[in-house]
Amino acid sequence: MDITHYPQINPPQRLLMGPGPINADPRVLRAMSSQLLGQYDPAMTHYMNEVMELYRAVFRTENRWTMLIDGTSRAGIEAILLSAIRPGDKVLVPVFGRFGHLLCEIARRCRAEVHTIEVPWGEVFTPDQIEDAIKKVRPRLLLTVQGDTSTTMLQPLAELGAICRKYDVLFYTDATASFGGNPLETDAWGLDAVSAGMQKCLGGPSGTSPITLSPQMEAVIRKRKCVEEGIRTAAHQDGDDEMIYSNYFDLGMIMDYWGPERLNHHTEATSALFGARECARLILQEGLDNGIARHKLHGAAMLAGIQGMGLETFGDLQHKMNNVLGVVIPQGVNGDLARKLMLEDFGIEIGTSFGPLIGKVWRIGTMGYNARKDCVLQTLAALEAVLNHLGFKTTQGAAMQAAWDLYSNGSR
DSSP, X not given: OOGGXXXXXXXXXXXXOSSSOOOOOHHHHHHHTSOOOOTTOHHHHHHHHHHHHHHHHHHTOOOSEEEEEESOHHHHHHHHHHHHOOTTOEEEEEESSHHHHHHHHHHHHTTOEEEEEEOOBTBOOOHHHHHHHHHHHOOSEEEEESEETTTTEEOOOTTHHXXXXXXXXXXXXXXXXXXXXXXOOTTTTTOSEEEOOSSSTTOSXXXXXXXXXXXXXXXXXHTSEEOOGGGHHHHHHHXXXXXXXXXXXXXXXXXXXXXXXXXXXXXXXXHHHHHHHHHHHHHHHHOHHHHHHHHHXXXXXXXXXXXXXXXXXXXOGGGBOSSEEEEEOOTTOOHHHHHHHHHHHXXXXXXXXXXXXXXXXXXXXXXXXXXXXXXXXXXXXXHHHHHHHTTOOOOTTHHHHHHHHHHTTSOO
């Protein structure tokens, strides 16, 4: 092998303004470059305890079991669903985008009886719609997505906890795309489990998934049994409904690893944990409400600029996430070519979409470390230049001026 064909990694400079991932905060990258520790070193277990404390504050919860799952945000989803769903359980999934379908797929792999309700992409559900479905289905779990990046919509959750308590339903949400940039009140909203990801509003790299579990969810998980090869026969005698078919995602075992017992389960991803700790520390240093306001401000500036450019937006703007905007690709413009020019000529990445929206909508993010005025203005200027180059004429400078006008009320 000629090793000269494999030079040192030197990624091109990019401004990541899509739906995620985004550019990690340099302070997070510096934290991740710290030297490794043994997984039972007192300094390491101290950092693990600090991570639990910090994320309790970010999730706004008193839940003891607030911790990290090693793996991308999907690992957090799978850990919760695999550990909570028993084969045959009825689950209800309100689907308003790509990631509601993902919850359905994972739940089916858990052998759940999956029931769905759907609204057109670009809309969200009312509490009454969800309550009516709960009364009809009588599920054991309600599985929701708070922010679905495929549609850029934010599902209101505040009233759903009380509805779930009324019908004795466990309440889970996937907050991967929304967490840290939009309000999420774990305890006040009655959530039993939440999972998130680092690579969006939290300002870090993909690779760990913060989760939190209510005491009610903990009790459900603790009743389950891990099925390892050596105890499979005995476990079958106790009934399939008590089995957890994953070792890696068995939250009962992971809780024992993060708890004072420190029972060996896996080797903690030290560098990723350091990064996740720094993400939470920076969010709390800024102030959680201040960070949400920052995402709202820069998301609004991007929206103003896009509208000033004469572009149409996608979906119900009253229910859009603070941190992602859907932009309808103008008639006659090759959306993929525009994205290619943005990337190659300006070093800026914006996103395409999924399913029924593919080729019809761009998704532009303003989140985490990239929820800044300079990022917004650079993206607007580049997009305007590309569109004019491709024949879609805009009023020169109108987009920038619209954003500047909005910023004049409270620049960051």
